[in-house]
Amino acid sequence: MTCPFCRHRQDRVIDSRESKEGDLIRRRRECLKCMRRFTTYERSDEIPYMVVKRDGRRERFDRQKVLEGLLRACEKRPVPIAKLAEVVDTVESMLAENPEREVSTAAIGEMVLERLKKLDKIAYVRFASVYKDFQDAESFLVELKELFQDGK
Numbered sequence: 001m002t003c004p005f006c007r008h009r010q011d012r013v014i015d016s017r018e019s020k021e022g023d024l025i026r027r028r029r030e031c032l033k034c035m036r037r038f039t040t041y042e043r044s045d046e047i048p049y050m051v052v053k054r055d056g057r058r059e060r061f062d063r064q065k066v067l068e069g070l071l072r073a074c075e076k077r078p079v080p081i082a083k084l085a086e087v088v089d090t091v092e093s094m095l096a097e098n099p100e101r102e103v104s105t106a107a108i109g110e111m112v113l114e115r116l117k118k119l120d121k122i123a124y125v126r127f128a129s130v131y132k133d134f135q136d137a138e139s140f141l142v143e144l145k146e147l148f149q150d151g152k
Helices: 063-073 081-097 105-119 121-131 137-151
Strands: 011-018 024-031 037-043 050-052 058-060 102-104
Touching: 050 105, 063 081, 063 105, 063 121, 081 105, 102 105, 105 121, 121 137
Parallel strands: 050 102
Antiparallel strands: 011 024, 024 037, 050 058
């Protein structure tokens, strides 16, 4: 660390404290040349996960958006919110394990659909209708047929 007072590059750490949240370390340092004290903060370098939209735009991954989409799909369905939170947790964990920091909405949608299919077929169809952007009734029927074939 460079001393902010005399620009000397050697110091000693007097005290270290972790923040309540555990994401920050505060260090009190003393310059070995001028003997003045100063404070530094350390934080882990966290690179956010970016979602690549269909139109090419990029935005931060927002677990709340995924949960809201699931809530809409499961409206008036007997699916506990805890199960939906588990789906979002699983998707977020899969993103954290992925070395790539950018993921497409298509990949996230597939992860969600895969888990939603096991929870509730109606919610799956609702979510798929928005996610897959069915343009006509025929493509919707194809999806329904696949769903019924998988269920047998």
